[in-house]
Amino acid sequence: MLLAALREEVLHANREISRRGLAPHTFGNVSGIDRTGAEPLLVIKPSGVDYATMTAADLVVTNLDGKIVEGSLRPSSDLATHTLLYREFPQIGGVVHTHSEFATSWAQAGRAIPCLGTTHADYFHGPVPVTAALSAQEVEEDYVGNTGAVIVRHFRELGLDPIAVPGVLVAGHAPFTWGKTATAAMETADVLEYIARLAFRSILLGASEAGIPAHVSEHHYQRKHGPKASYGQA
Amino acid sequence: MLLAALREEVLHANREISRRGLAPHTFGNVSGIDRTGAEPLLVIKPSGVDYATMTAADLVVTNLDGKIVEGSLRPSSDLATHTLLYREFPQIGGVVHTHSEFATSWAQAGRAIPCLGTTHADYFHGPVPVTAALSAQEVEEDYVGNTGAVIVRHFRELGLDPIAVPGVLVAGHAPFTWGKTATAAMETADVLEYIARLAFRSILLGASEAGIPAHVSEHHYQRKHGPKASYGQA
Amino acid sequence: MLLAALREEVLHANREISRRGLAPHTFGNVSGIDRTGAEPLLVIKPSGVDYATMTAADLVVTNLDGKIVEGSLRPSSDLATHTLLYREFPQIGGVVHTHSEFATSWAQAGRAIPCLGTTHADYFHGPVPVTAALSAQEVEEDYVGNTGAVIVRHFRELGLDPIAVPGVLVAGHAPFTWGKTATAAMETADVLEYIARLAFRSILLGASEAGIPAHVSEHHYQRKHGPKASYGQA
Amino acid sequence: MLLAALREEVLHANREISRRGLAPHTFGNVSGIDRTGAEPLLVIKPSGVDYATMTAADLVVTNLDGKIVEGSLRPSSDLATHTLLYREFPQIGGVVHTHSEFATSWAQAGRAIPCLGTTHADYFHGPVPVTAALSAQEVEEDYVGNTGAVIVRHFRELGLDPIAVPGVLVAGHAPFTWGKTATAAMETADVLEYIARLAFRSILLGASEAGIPAHVSEHHYQRKHGPKASYGQA
Numbered sequence A, B, C, D: 001m002l003l004a005a006l007r008e009e010v011l012h013a014n015r016e017i018s019r020r021g022l023a024p025h026t027f028g029n030v031s032g033i034d035r036t037g038a039e040p041l042l043v044i045k046p047s048g049v050d051y052a053t054m055t056a057a058d059l060v061v062t063n064l065d066g067k068i069v070e071g072s073l074r075p076s077s078d079l080a081t082h083t084l085l086y087r088e089f090p091q092i093g094g095v096v097h098t099h100s101e102f103a104t105s106w107a108q109a110g111r112a113i114p115c116l117g118t119t120h121a122d123y124f125h126g127p128v129p130v131t132a133a134l135s136a137q138e139v140e141e142d143y144v145g146n147t148g149a150v151i152v153r154h155f156r157e158l159g160l161d162p163i164a165v166p167g168v169l170v171a172g173h174a175p176f177t178w179g180k181t182a183t184a185a186m187e188t189a190d191v192l193e194y195i196a197r198l199a200f201r202s203i204l205l206g207a208s209e210a211g212i213p214a215h216v217s218e219h220h221y222q223r224k225h226g227p228k229a230s231y232g233q234a
Helices: A004-019 A079-088 A101-109 A136-158 A182-204 A214-225 B004-019 B079-088 B101-109 B136-158 B182-204 B214-225 C004-019 C079-088 C101-109 C136-158 C182-204 C214-225 D004-019 D079-088 D101-109 D136-158 D182-204 D214-225
Strands: A028-034 A041-044 A060-063 A068-070 A094-098 A167-169 A175-179 B028-034 B041-044 B060-063 B068-070 B094-098 B167-169 B175-179 C028-034 C041-044 C060-063 C068-070 C094-098 C167-169 C175-179 D028-034 D041-044 D060-063 D068-070 D094-098 D167-169 D175-179
Touching (some): A004 A028, A004 A182, A028 A079, A041 A079, A079 A175, A101 A182, A136 A167, A136 B214, A167 A182, A182 B182, A214 D136, B004 B182, B028 B079, B079 B136, B094 B182, B101 B167, B136 B167, B136 C214, B167 B182, B175 B182, C004 C094, C028 C079, C079 C094, C079 C175, C101 C175, C101 C182, C136 D214, C175 C182, D004 D041, D004 D094, D004 D182, D028 D079, D028 D182, D041 D079, D101 D167, D101 D175, D101 D182, D136 D167
Antiparallel strands (some): A028 A094, A060 A068, A094 A175, A167 A175, B028 B041, B094 B175, C028 C041, C028 C094, C041 C060, C060 C068, D028 D041, D028 D094, D060 D068, D167 D175
């Protein structure tokens, strides 16, 4: 079986998004990529399979064109979004898609989540962006692939760094997050949901869309991610 | 005992609406129908009985006029709504009624749930409709039966297909869902509650009542239900 | 030990308001009354004692003037509200006070909960009323007793029947419910919290304060409580 | 090992803020101080360590200048806020920082929590105050220490007593609470979250920012904390 360790990590991360309540029913999927071989290979959840009974052997291995390399089940229907993100963001090693409640509510409202506090600033450099909706032509042509394309186009237009901004809301749909590993992307999906909960309440209480002063958000982001990071034991 | 397998399925679905938090106290009931015999027979929850202690033998079997065919307990007080839905929607095999929190809140507000995202579009073709309130005469004459009648009338007036729109909100009351089986109707009741939660947050964040573009919602609905369905392993 | 059976019931109801999340920390208390003896005696929770470790022997027995008849612990600091309600509402056998989240939020807003649906109409005949705040003199003179007095005065002024309207919100404070037994009052406290949750969401979605048509609410109330009650197995 | 009993208490309080859902991920820390020795010593959570696996030996002992006296792990990144609060508020023996959901939402909105009911009045004498945001210079110079400084300055300007007002919201960040012990500070952190939940709902229902009459809030506060306190068994 190819990529045994990566399969275990991706299996665990898929189970975690379910266990943590981020993916009710089977609304979610996680993938991870191994870029060390001759051809990069990714491991992804099969489509519509229950998180509880899924095994490492049920996961599907594909190349970056979505061609199945190993696996007897059909891969997640969102596969083409994952492959496009891996092709366009070579820094990332894991992708997570959920329909978590509050992040999805923001996505459905078509609103970026402003950076209203240090919980947010510790993980996202600036607002959590929201894409445009796909055009009729983009849906017709290749819905899933173009979901990835609108994400990448939005990041390019705004000049965003996918490491500093490790996720996005797809308008009228739901969030995607990513990171250096599938585990990191899963943790970010969980934090994003928490940020979305906080921001929802704060906005209803009248918080300004402008968010916290840049000198505070910058300090918090650098504290965890900058060259002089001072958080944790590392 | 008549209809042993159907009794087990209906028992399980009744327990699930309780276990999943959709029917606090005894606010909910599930029925299923067997249309294969000389006369269609339905199996329904008894009235006011606790979900935890209920057994398959406690369930009540009636015909489509609500006449008890087997069972010593009084059937759910909502029986006449169930029988009317089975008579008028011959495609359906199971009916679920809950007072789940967010779906009921929309019903109490008398608002249809607009299709604001793909989570919704995967299950309901267009908004989740809301009926009118019953008139004083309808209440006086036959409250429970007329609850079914206003649902059916609303679907006829809007030209809705009960398979594509597998549920409704009864204004000032609560949701009903249905499906090919009692199990399917129960799953839809659960998804409806999730859709209602998402839409509640999105509307408070300023989402447009118009919802997502038709080309997106149509694509998602067809992906799961159309002749070229591509989701899951089937 | 006096009133062994009533002690067990009151102990259980106190534990239930904690277990069901209606009384976080020790914000809540339940009492029950025995009116069959020469002098009516009530059993009430001791003050500030943890629900988990409380025993039937810890409960305090008092008369309707609040004089301790049996028990070594200090009774709930809300005792005088309970005794006043028992004196003024001779139909009731149990009283529950909680700080449950949504009912308390309505009380803090000083708003009655309008009857927006059948879940509400099944349990409360009309809105859940809200008292006025106590005056400075009422607080100074006898805060706890006057909390009962403002409840009773409000019911008298509105001509409300405490059996048909089995609870109230005290403005700026929290709910009280009652019933024929301590168990019934506890169940009503739980349903009141659910009604308060539903109404909160519905009001934010734009529900009219006027609530559902009287012919519907009347039908539902009578269905469960009128002489021709048709709900349950009784 | 220094301060064995205090270590156990601080360990327990750190676990409790996690277990009670007040500190998702590792967003929170508790410290306690021993002021009986020649030099006051405080015990604090190490930075970024999981609550579940943390032991008493992992905790870090420092003096009031933040110098490590015992411990091999790096102390919480919020240490300098804790030490400043202990230096400036000599009455307190424990400090808790969380990112609990509703309290943080108020902090992000930059709003003090008005005293809208007796649940609040039992624990906080007046509103839960909110600080100003730190200036760019304060962030640059000493972010963590100045977080403590803005708290203390705010209390001085408003003439607040840190025993009567045992906590604060730091604007754009999250709450801090304190008390005579680490355990008391942890309980207050939990109650503060509940107060914040209640006030959020009440404000959305239209509660006046002015809050309950002073004669009611004063009565409740004195009932639990004044010289004639009548609550509990003490």
